[in-house]
Amino acid sequence: MDRKAVRGWIWYDWANSAFATTMLAAVMPVYYEGVAASGLADGAAQSYWANTQSIAMLLVAVLAPLAGAAADLSRSKLRFLIAFTVLGAASSSLMALAGEGDWLLASCLLVLGIVGFSTGNTFYDALLRDGVPEEQRHAVSAKGYAYGYAGGGALLAINLVMILQWEALGFPSKTAATQVVFATVGVWWLLFSLPLFTRWKERPASAEPMRSGPTVLQAAGASFGRIAQSLRSLRRYPELLKYMAAFWLFNDGISTVIVMATIYGAGIGIDSDDLILALLVTQFVGLPATLGFGRLVGRFGAKRMLSASLLIYLGIVILGYFMTTSLHFFVLATLVGLVQGGSQAAARSLYARLVPPDRSGEWFGFLALSSKFTSVLGPLVFSLSATLTGSSRAAILSVAAFFVLGWLLLQRVDFHRGAEQAAARSGDADGPGSGLPPAGLTS
Template sequence: MWVEHPNEADNGIQLSMWKILTDKKVLSWAMYDWANSAFAAVMLASIFPVFFKEYLSAGQSVTTSTFHLGMANSIAGIVIVLLAPILGAIADAGEARKRMLLSFAALGMIMTAALYGVAQGAWLAAATLYVLAVVGFMGSVIFYDALIVKASRPEHYDLVSGYGYALGYLGGGILLSVDILMTAYPTWFGFVDSTEAVRFAFVSVAIWWAVFTLPLLFNLPADRGGARVGLKRAVTGGFRDLYKTYRDIRQYKLVWLFLVSYWLYIDGVDTVVRMAIDFGLSIGFDSQDLIVAILITQFVGFPAALLFGLLGERIGPKAGILIALGVYLLVTIWAYFMQQVQEFYMLAVVIGLVQGGVQSLSRSLYARIIPADKAGQFFGFYNMMGKFAAVIGPGLIGTVAFLTDSSRLGILSVIALFLAGALLLWKVDVREGERIARRA
C-alpha cells in the first residue's frame, strides 16, 4: 500500500525526470531540505564549531572544547532517541506530521537565533541553546522524512530523496558562502567586526530556515483535522503505540536488519559531519581554510546527491550505499595520517561526492521496504537509530581525544562502524522487502 502521486497517469507510465522534479508537491517537499540544510552547513559543520572552540570556549584546551562540543551533540542525540519513536506514533495517530515538523522547526529557528546574544566564554549557555536547536532540527527531520510518502510514489523515492539532499547542499552552500564573506569582510555588511558578523550568521540561518519552509507549509496536503486529539491523549497513545511499533518493525525482519545496519554506518557519517571542523582545528589547521573546505563539500554534494539518486534507480539503493561506505572507510584512514591542509580540501571533495548519496539512498531504501500507512512511526524508529548513532560517535571522539590527548586516535573509531554496517546491509534483500511492504 502506498500514497498515489496526484499527477501520475492511471496507465502507470513512468513520468519523465523533469516532470517529477518540477511537480509542485515534490518541489515543495524538497525545498525543506534547502531550508534546514542552512542549519546543517553553518551550525553543525562549520561556523558554529569554530566559534564555539575559539570564542565561546575561550581559555580552554582544544581537547576540553572538543569534549564539550561532542557531549552537546550526544545529549541532543539522546533527547531525539527518547522522543523519536513516540513522536512518530503521535504524528501517525493524529495525522500530524506536517504540524509536528513545523513545531520542531520553530524550536530550532528560535534557539539558533538566540545564540546571537551569548557572551564570550559562556560555553555552557551556548551549548544549551545549541542542544535545543539541534533537537528542533533533528525532530523536524523525523516528520520531513515521513512526508516523502505524501509527495512521491515508491518507484521515484530514490530520485526524489536525492533531489532533496541535492537542494539541501545547494541551499546550505549558498547561505554558507554569504556567511563566510560576511565574517571575512564584516565592514562590507555594516558590522563592526567578525564577531558581530558571526553572531548575525546564526540569525541568518533562522531566517533562511523559516522563509524556505513556506512552500512545504502551503503546498503539501494539510493534516486531517478530524483525527486530532488532545495532548494528554496523544502522549498516552504514543507510549502505548510505541511498543506496538516496535513489535510491528520486528515482524518485518528485513526492516529491522536494515535499521541495525543503518544505526552502525550512519554513526560514522554523522560524526564526520559534526566533528570534521573540530578535528581540523585540533591538529592545527586554520579555521578559514577548514570552513572553505566545508563549503566545497556543499557544492560538490549538490550534483553528487542527484547523481546518486539516478545511480540508485539504475543499480539499486543498496549497491549505491555500499559504494559510499567503502569511500568513507578509506577517507577515515586517510584522515588519521593527514598532515597538510591541502589534504583536508581533497577529503572535502571526496566526502561531498558520497555524503548526500549515503543519506538519500538510505532514506529511499527504507521508504521502499516499510508500509506507507505507518511511515511516521517507522521513520520515528529510523531517526531514533540514526540519532542514537550520533550519540555514540561525537561522544566517542571527544572522550578518546580527551583521555589520550590525541584527536587522531579518536577519528579511527568510526572504521568499525562503517565495516559492521556494510556487512549487515549486504544481507538485506531489498526486493523481498518491497514485496512485503506492498502486501501490508
C-alpha cells in the same frame, strides 16, 4: 494536489538546510572551538561538542514517538511544525549572544536548535503524506532534497563572504561577523518557511471529539511498543537483521564524520576560513556526485557501490588522522561530497529490498527511529576516546571502527535471500505493528 502548497513544502527544505550546513557542519563548530569554548583544556572543546551532539540526538529520539503521535492525532500538524521551526530558528539567532567562554550557553542553544530541526521534520514529513498523492511523493521528496542542497549551500556561501570580508562589510571583528551569521540562519529559516506556512491548507478537522481516539501519550506508548515488537520480529528476517546491524554502524560513522569533521579540523590547527570554505565545496560537490552515484548503482549494483563508499569513508577517517594542512582538509571534504548523498540513497534502496512490501511504512519508521537512538554512539565514542587518550587524532581514528564493522557485516548480507524472506512473510501479522495501533500513529 495544491501545487502552490507543494512548492512551499519544497522551499522549506531550502529554508531549514541552512541550519544543517551553517550550524551543524561548518561555521558553528569552528566558532565553538575558537570562541565559545576558548580557555578550556586542550581537546575539551571537541569532547564537549561531541557530548552536545549525543545529548541532542538522545532528546530527539525520546521525543520522536511523542512528535509522531502528535502529528497523527493533531488537527493541525502545521502548527506543530511552525512551533518547532520557531524554536530552531530562534535558537540559531540567539547563538549571536554566545561570546568568548560561553560554551554552556552555546551547547544549550545548539541542543534546542537540533530538537527544533529534527523534531520539526517529523511534522514536515507528515505533511508530504497528507498533501501529495503517493505516486508523486518520490519526485516531490527528491526535489525537496535538491533544494536543500542548494539552499544550505547558498546561505553558507553568503556567510563565508561575511566572515572573510568582515572588515570591508563594516563589522568590528570577525567574531561579531560570525555572530551575525548565526542570526541570518534564523532569519533565513523563517523567511523561506513562509511559503509553506501561508499556502498549506490542512484537511478540515473532524467534528468527532478527540476523546474518541487514543491520547498522544497512549499513541507514543504504542510507538515504543512497536520498537520492542520490531526487535523481536527481526529474528524472522535474518538477512534484514544483519543489514540493520550493518546500517546502524556505518550510518553512525557517517553522521559522526558530518558533525565532528569541522571541529576536529579546528582542533588540530586548520585555518577556520578554510574549514568553512571546504564544507561549502562538500555542499556543491554533493549534488552532482549524488546523481552520478545513482548511475553507477544502476551499472554495478547498490551493494557494491555502498561497499565502495564505506571503504572511501574509512580512507577519509584514516587520512584525517594524518591531516596537517588546509589542502588535506579540502581533499577530504571533496571525498565526503562524492559519497555522502549516494551512500545514503543506496543504503535506503537496499533496505527496501529486505522489508515485507505490505509493511514497508512500518519498517522504514522503525529504521528512522532506531537510527536516532544509535546515532548517539558515534559522538559519544569520539568524546570518550578524546578524553581517555587526550588526543583528538585518536578520537577521529576511533570512528574507523564503525566503518570497518559495518562493511564486514554488509558483506555477509544475502540480499537475494533477504528479498525472498520478506516476500514469503508478506501479509504475516508479525511485523512491527502487530497487536498495536495502526502505523499511522507515528512518523
